[in-house]
Amino acid sequence: MGKNRVAIVGTGQTFHKSHRPDVNGQELINEAVQAALKDADMKINDIDAVVIGNMDHFEGINYVDCWSVDGSGGVMKPIIKLTTGGTTGSTLAIGGYHLVGSGLFDRVLVIGWEKNSESDTTGAITTAFDPVWDRLVFAGAISGLAVEAQSYMAKYGATDKDGARVSVRDRKHACNNPHAQLRKEVSIEEVLESPVLADPIHLLDVCPRTDGACAVIMASEKYAEKIARTPDWIWGTANRHKYSYLGDVNWGELDSMAEAAGEMFEKCGIKEPRKEINVIEMYQPYSFAGIIWIEDMGIVERGKGAEYIWSGATDMGGELPINPSGGVIACNPIGATGLIRCAEAAMQVMGRAGDRQVPDVNHAVSTGFGGCMWTDILLHGKQKPQI
Amino acid sequence: MGAGTKNTFDGIEPLVHKSQISVPYHWWAGETASRFFVELRDNKKIMGTGCGGCGKTFVPPRKTCPVCFTENTKWVECGPAGTVTSFTVVRKQQEALHHKVPVIFALVLLDGADTALLHRLDEVSPEDVKIGMKVEASFSETRDANMTAIAYFKPAS
Amino acid sequence: MERAAIIGTGMTKIESARHTETFADMAWEAVNKALDDAGMTIDDVDNVVTTSNDFWDGRTISCMAVGDASGASHKNVSCVEGDGTFGAFYGLSRALSGSYGTTLVTAHSKGSESISSLITNASFDPIYDRWLGMDMVSASAMQANAYMERTGTTSEQLAMVSVKNHGNAVKNPLSQLPMSLSVEDVLGSEMISDPLHKLDCSPVSDACCAIIIANESRVARYSGCPVWIKGAAFCSDAFFLGDRDLSRAKALTEAAAKAFSMAGITNPSKEIQVAEIYDAFTYQELMWLEEIGLCESGTAGSKLEKGEFDIDGRLPVNPSGGLLGGHPVIAAGLIRIVEIVKQLRKEAGEYQVDAKRGLAHGVNGLCGQSHCVWVLDSEG
Numbered sequence: 049m050g051k052n053r054v055a056i057v058g059t060g061q062t063f064h065k066s067h068r069p070d071v072n073g074q075e076l077i078n079e080a081v082q083a084a085l086k087d088a089d090m091k092i093n094d095i096d097a098v099v100i101g102n103m104d105h106f107e108g109i110n111y112v113d114c115w116s117v118d119g120s121g122g123v124m125k126p127i128i129k130l131t132t133g134g135t136t137g138s139t140l141a142i143g144g145y146h147l148v149g150s151g152l153f154d155r156v157l158v159i160g161w162e163k164n165s166e167s168d169t170t171g172a173i174t175t176a177f178d179p180v181w182d183r184l185v186f187a188g189a190i191s192g193l194a195v196e197a198q199s200y201m202a203k204y205g206a207t208d209k210d211g212a213r214v215s216v217r218d219r220k221h222a223c224n225n226p227h228a229q230l231r232k233e234v235s236i237e238e239v240l241e242s243p244v245l246a247d248p249i250h251l252l253d254v255c256p257r258t259d260g261a262c263a264v265i266m267a268s269e270k271y272a273e274k275i276a277r278t279p280d281w282i283w284g285t286a287n288r289h290k291y292s293y294l295g296d297v298n299w300g301e302l303d304s305m306a307e308a309a310g311e312m313f314e315k316c317g318i319k320e321p322r323k324e325i326n327v328i329e330m331y332q333p334y335s336f337a338g339i340i341w342i343e344d345m346g347i348v349e350r351g352k353g354a355e356y357i358w359s360g361a362t363d364m365g366g367e368l369p370i371n372p373s374g375g376v377i378a379c380n381p382i383g384a385t386g387l388i389r390c391a392e393a394a395m396q397v398m399g400r401a402g403d404r405q406v407p408d409v410n411h412a413v414s415t416g417f418g419g420c421m422w423t424d425i426l427l428h429g430k431q432k433p434q435i
Numbered sequence: 436m437g438a439g440t441k442n443t444f445d446g447i448e449p450l451v452h453k454s455q456i457s458v459p460y461h462w463w464a465g466e467t468a469s470r471f472f473v474e475l476r477d478n479k480k481i482m483g484t485g486c487g488g489c490g491k492t493f494v495p496p497r498k499t500c501p502v503c504f505t506e507n508t509k510w511v512e513c514g515p516a517g518t519v520t521s522f523t524v525v526r527k528q529q530e531a532l533h534h535k536v537p538v539i540f541a542l543v544l545l546d547g548a549d550t551a552l553l554h555r556l557d558e559v560s561p562e563d564v565k566i567g568m569k570v571e572a573s574f575s576e577t578r579d580a581n582m583t584a585i586a587y588f589k590p591a592s
Numbered sequence: 593m594e595r596a597a598i599i600g601t602g603m604t605k606i607e608s609a610r611h612t613e614t615f616a617d618m619a620w621e622a623v624n625k626a627l628d629d630a631g632m633t634i635d636d637v638d639n640v641v642t643t644s645n646d647f648w649d650g651r652t653i654s655c656m657a658v659g660d661a662s663g664a665s666h667k668n669v670s671c672v673e674g675d676g677t678f679g680a681f682y683g684l685s686r687a688l689s690g691s692y693g694t695t696l697v698t699a700h701s702k703g704s705e706s707i708s709s710l711i712t713n714a715s716f717d718p719i720y721d722r723w724l725g726m727d728m729v730s731a732s733a734m735q736a737n738a739y740m741e742r743t744g745t746t747s748e749q750l751a752m753v754s755v756k757n758h759g760n761a762v763k764n765p766l767s768q769l770p771m772s773l774s775v776e777d778v779l780g781s782e783m784i785s786d787p788l789h790k791l792d793c794s795p796v797s798d799a800c801c802a803i804i805i806a807n808e809s810r811v812a813r814y815s816g817c818p819v820w821i822k823g824a825a826f827c828s829d830a831f832f833l834g835d836r837d838l839s840r841a842k843a844l845t846e847a848a849a850k851a852f853s854m855a856g857i858t859n860p861s862k863e864i865q866v867a868e869i870y871d872a873f874t875y876q877e878l879m880w881l882e883e884i885g886l887c888e889s890g891t892a893g894s895k896l897e898k899g900e901f902d903i904d905g906r907l908p909v910n911p912s913g914g915l916l917g918g919h920p921v922i923a924a925g926l927i928r929i930v931e932i933v934k935q936l937r938k939e940a941g942e943y944q945v946d947a948k949r950g951l952a953h954g955v956n957g958l959c960g961q962s963h964c965v966w967v968l969d970s971e972g
Contacts, residue, residue: 051690072465072719075498082504092504103653104646104673108460110714111645113674114957117831118501124843126826127962128682129673131646133653139670143682149689152593163463171458176653180452285691290665292616292656307666419653435690449611456650462718494834495720501830521741521838523733524786531713532725540730542834551834553721561786566741582723 051435054148055272055279056398056428057265058088059391064229064260064379067165073107074119077161080261080384081121084157087400088265088275095265096153097126099143101136102162102383105172120159132289133176134189134418136160137262137386138331141414141426142285144266154268155275160387161261164380169257176419182294187246189333190254192294192421194246197336199300201248203351206339208248210354212239214338215253215377217363222374224364224404227388229258229379239335253335253377260381262388269432280394283411283433286312287424297421302337304423305344305415313346316427317434318411322347327396327406328362328370329389331417335377338362338370345413345425364406372396372404386416386424393428467498470510475584479574483548485509494548514545515572516591517552524561537561543570543588557587593854595972596687597811597818599694600630600804601930606768606918609704610798615649616661618800619698623662626696626802631815634663637804638692643672643679643699645922647711662698662802675699675870676801676926677954677964681824683805693810697803699926703796703919715958717832728872728958729793733785735838735959736875740787742839742890745878747787749893751778753874754791754916756896760903761913763942768797768918778874792874799920801927808972819933820972822949823854828962836959841883844953844963848884851951855967860885864967865947866935867907868928870955871914877901880953881909884965908945911935925954929966936970 060083062068068076077100085092098120100113109115113129116122132139137160144158170188177183186192200206216236222228234252242251265275272279288304291297309321318324325347332338339353347368348356356362362370373392376385393412395401409430416424464472467484474480484496488503492511499506522541525532532538539561542551556564558573569591578584602625604610604618613621619642627634640662644654651657655671662669668691672679676699683697712728739745755775761767773791781791804816811818827850829843830836848860857863864886871877878892886907887895895901901909910917912931915924932950934940949969956962 067463069463070466071498072463072468075465075467078499085504101673105456105458105652107462108458108714109718110647110711111674111957114828114961115715115717115831117828118497119499121501121504122828123501123830124827124846126847127828128678128826130670130682131653131673132655132671143670146682146686146689146691149691150685151688152685166462167458167460172456172652175456175458175651176656177651178657179454179651180450183454285668287668287670288666289655289659289669292660311668419656444612451611460718464719468719495832501835520834521734521738523730523737525730525733526783526785529725529727529729530707530709531727532709533723534725538725540724540726540734542734542838544834550832553724553726553833555724566737582720 052149052151053269053281053432053435054145054266055281056394057267057272057276057279058084059264059394060084060087061227061262061388061391062260063227064258064381066229066256066258068259073163074116076163076259076261077116077159078119080263081157081159084263084265090265090275092121094155095121095157096155097147098122098157099128099130099140099147100159101130101140103131103133103136105175106167106169106382107163108167121157132419134382135386135416135422135424136383137388138390138416138424138426140387141264141390142287142424145282145285148266148268154271156266158264158266158387160384162381162383163259164257164382165259178293186294190246190249193334194249196299197248200340203300206354208240209236210339211253211335212236213357214335215239218371218375218377221364221372222378225373228374229256249334255333255376255380258379258381260384262384262391264387264391278398280397281429281432283427283429284312284316285426289419289422291420294420302341302344302421302423304421305341308423308425309345312425312427321345322368325368325411325413326409327372327412329373329392329414330370331376331386331389331415333376333417369406372406389414390426397428397430467496471496472580476578476580480512481514481545481572483511483513485511491549492547493550494545494552511547513547517543517545517570519566519568519570520544520551521566522564539564554585555587558589594688595808595820596684596805597820598803598933599806599811599814599816599818600626600632601933602626602629603766603801603927603930604799605766606797606799606920608768608795608797610702615657615700618700619658619661622698622800622802623696626804629816630804636694637663637696638694639668639686640664640696641670641672641679641683641686643676643922645673645701647714648701648706648921650706658698658700662696674956675954675964676923677929677966678826678956680803680926680929681826681964684821684824687805687807694804694806697805698800699923700800701920701922702798703921704798708796729788730785731833731958732873733788736787736873738839739875739879744890745893747779748775749896750792750874751775752896753871753877754778756902757871757910757914757916760911760943761917764913764917767913769795788873794872794915794919797918797920799923801923801930803926803929817937819936820969822969823851823967825850826964831961833959838959841879841960844880844883844960847963847965851965851967857967861887864949864951866911866932866945866950867909868912868931868952869909870925870953871910871916872919877909903943903945911943911945925964928952928954932968936968
């Protein structure tokens with residue numbers, strides 16, 4: 049818990065697509081920034097500092113903080129880049145939180161973006177892993193996730209049908225979200241009949257590649273209540289980027305989620321997440337994660353994830369909707385994705401989520417995922433946190 | 436700790452694993468840059484965009500003004516002549532260079548523009564290049580829709 | 593700004609190629625040295641910020657290479673991509689936001705493992721500029737010409753920076769290139785890109801550096817001698833080289849002014865007693881000194897000639913040997929901070945100067961687009 053309160057006062061996103069030939073990267077960033085400024089009714093001159101991130105090798109541009117300034121509004125401002133793989137978006141949100149919470153800045157613009165269409169995503173992701181030990185045997189993100197799913201299935205008897213139920217949920221939710229890339233429902237049969245990428249993961253179990261940008265404006269308490277009628281207060285953040293080598297990972301359980309969520313809930317005074325959290329925007333890059341990682345988060349007991357999903361509890365209208373935006377399976381501009389989760393959670397708290405609004409949101413959780421099974425997590429709230 | 440490690444590996448040749456990142460890129464130029472390149476290719480015109488707020492004309496063109504943050508809707512023809520605002524002559528071959536040294540790089544502030552274009556000078560000897568000299572664009576005979584449509588800048592006639 | 597101090601520092605030696613170590617090995621060395629220096633164990637570190645660059649490291653998610661070795665396995669961690677001074681700034685904000693009392697900041701790169709011309713060429717805009725085949729050296733050479741044209745600074749004066757800094761490096765056991773040079777040696781060295789000769793350019797090196805920042809409430813708990821952070825600020829100029837007046841560094845002037853204001857400094861050229869400036873090229877030391885406000889515009893060259901910035905001069909600049917003495921990209925700015933800490937604690941050995949208050953400076957991007965300035969003081 050910080051000692052200065054920080055709130056999100058505005059968000060903006062592009063309308064995410066598989067590719068955006070009409071704009072270059074800077075222009076894409078600018079769209080999201082202009083949308084966030086409009087949402088907060090602010091001008092770029094009101095911004096004290098900019099935090100930006102993406103994964104370098106997806107666009108092949110070095111020193112993106114410097115390169116982006118025309119679009120990000122960083123000319124003659126402090127601008128800094130954070131990058132931590134898939135967790136970049138949520139790491140950026142956490143960055144904004146600390147920059148404002150430190151008292152060094154009052155209004156910070158946080159930007160996450162990616163133009164995945166401009167490169168070979170798998171080729172680039174593979175370079176994340178150690179060139180001597182892991183890179184030669186690693187085949188991109190999907191292979192790692194398949195290992196996780198297999199480990200969980202072996203322990204708890206889940207099947208690819210359980211994963212498919214998560215896909216069905218998220219693809220249905222995406223139909224309410226005008227920003228999502230994939231806005232067509234899928235059925236369990238369609239998921240199971242789609243090509244297998246890496247057993248047990250089917251094509252319709254995983255995220256697409258997307259061009260998109262997201263911007264979030266964070267403000268200190270002094271400014272937050274002047275700018276937004278219902279600011280989204282950041283109660284706390286936590287993360288774990290443990291594991292650098294694939295062989296070290298505890299496959300089948302997301303340790304980083306268990307540790308980070310445990311730390312965050314404890315320091316924020318959340319004792320029963322399932323009861324106290326009203327909506328979760330989870331960085332869920334493939335369907336199975338929706339079963340496994342809610343166990344690690346402490347929503348349900350170990351081994352009970354699939355049952356909870358099948359009960360409808362996480363659908364819109366259920367006791368704890370997950371991914372009302374459609375989540376990552378519907379849309380994945382990687383450097384933005386974690387920030388989009390944060391923005392979507394903020395919109396839920398602020399009451400600005402349109403057709404995907406969950407009623408009476410008091411607390412929301414947003415998460416980030418990436419790297420070698422890493423997790424970032426943020427707790428959002430309508431009430432001001434104790435400090 | 437450090438010293439112990441060194442003794443263990445004394446006399447052992449360190450492994451060098453050579454590889455290259457092989458990620459192919461193709462960048463969307465976007466509509467603004469595309470129009471700029473098409474004008475170079477089809478009409479041998481160098482176009483900038485103008486901001487309605489501060490009045491600056493940007494070459495290369497920007498979709499929005501970086502300072503005013505409003506859309507630049509005016510297209511303004513600039514050059515083909517301009518002034519060298521700075522330059523360098525590369526003498527030692529570098530890995531990024533495509534041409535053989537000496538290569539002259541320069542910032543050229545085109546007539547009508549408020550920002551300078553980064554490009555190459557040719558048809559001039561390095562000793563004769565000066566900050567403030569007048570140059571003009573020399574277009575390639577066959578042109579693609581990219582910056583090489585201007586082959587180089589040369590001293591203005 | 594609330595009070596915070598740097599209570600521990602550590603770094604590897606700067607070398608042209610550290611063949612026997614991976615990034616993690618270097619981080620392990622630097623982090624342990626910093627912990628020892630602070631009188632802390634890794635459990636006393638509340639959170640970690642690593643600083644690295646995916647292009648220089650040849651791997652996307654470059655932070656993954658050093659997280660474990662930096663003790664981040666069970667901690668909150670983040671990564672800044674940019675010069676180490678920026679990483680340290682973010683680390684500072686995390687120590688002030690109330691969430692953490694101590695932040696470990698690391699920064700690393702191994703220039704020996706990549707081709708710097710190609711790496712820096714990748715910072716050029718891919719649509720309009722990259723095709724030219726320019727890199728950090730040719731871009732900086734262009735800026736040097738603009739600066740020399742505007743101020744009348746001469747090649748001889750540039751060469752004197754090289755003579756001074758390589759000479760200072762002789763007394764710094766961690767530097768890479770200690771050399772006793774003459775102006776003629778520098779001017780006679782191979783011309784890379786007019787007006788920069790080989791000895792006007794810093795090398796591209798391997799090293800890792802770590803510092804530990806503690807907010808006021810935690811400083812007294814550890815034995816590490818605190819050096820207080822009085823001011824820290826950063827600012828970026830426009831990106832396209834043609835959008836800027838390359839002979840000036842507006843963003844640096846702005847960042848420095850903000851840092852001085854935070855520190856209550858009204859007359860920097862008198863109140864700053866030692867400076868570690870980001871001298872990736874000789875002209876940069878002179879240009880940045882002027883733009884920071886440590887001397888008037890156009891006067892740095894002649895002041896250098898008079899010996900004002902020598903190690904025994906009025907305002908010692910880069911007593912450590914600076915980047916010319918050894919330049920691990922990304923780590924370089926954090927090392928500037930460490931060198932000022934050493935000076936203010938009187939731990940600089942043979943290159944010690946007499947100073948209570950110093951300035952450290954780092955740069956990100958081509959031709960000094962983005963700058964970060966730190967003002968440090970031996971007293972709180």
